[in-house]
Amino acid sequence: MSAFASFRDFYPYYLNEHRDRRCRRLHFIGSSLVLLILFYALFSERFVWLWLAPVVGYGFAWIGHFVFEKNRPATFRHPLYSLMGDWVMYWQVLRGQVKI
Template sequence: MSHPATDRSVERHFASFREFYPYYLSEHENRTCRRLHFAGTSLVIGVILAAIVRGNPMWLLLAPLAGYGFAWVGHFFFEKNKPATFKHPLYSFIGDWVMYWDVLRGKIPF
C-alpha cells in the first residue's frame, strides 16, 4: 500500500510545507534530477550575485530560466514526472531551496 504523501495517483492538498516536503522529495528520487535541480539553483544564486555585483537587475531575468530550465529537464527526461510546481508553486519553490540546503548538509545524497 502506498503512502498518501507519496501516492502519485491521488491529487493532494497539503495543509503545510512540513506535510508537503516528503511528497516533494518523492518526486525527486532520481539522482540526475536532483543534480540538475542543484545546478539550476546554484546558477540562480550566481545570477542574483551577478545582478548585485554588476548593479544590473536585468540579470534577474535569467533566474527563472536557470532554475526552472534545469529542474524541468530533470523531471521530464530523468524523473519522468511533471514538476510539482505546476500544482503547488509556492511549496515547490520553498522545497527546492530546502532540498538544496539538505544536499549541502549531506542529508540527501548527491
C-alpha cells in the same frame, strides 16, 4: 493530488518526486546558477540579468523531471511549496542530508 495542510506535509511528497539522482543534480546546478546570477546582478548592478534566474532555475529542474523522473514538476500544482522545497533540498544537499 490533494492539497497539503502544511509544508511539513508536502516535503516528503516533494522528495518522492525527486528520487532520481540526476534530477536532484540538475536541481542543484540550476539553484546554484540562480544564486550566481542573483549575486552578479546585485553586485554589478546589472539588473537586466535577473530575468535569467527563473529561466535557468526552472529550466534545469524541468529537464530533470521530464527526462529522468518522467513526472510533472510539482511547481505546476504547488508553486509556493515547490519553490520552498527546492531551497530546503538545496540546503540539505549542502549539509549531506540528501545525496546527489
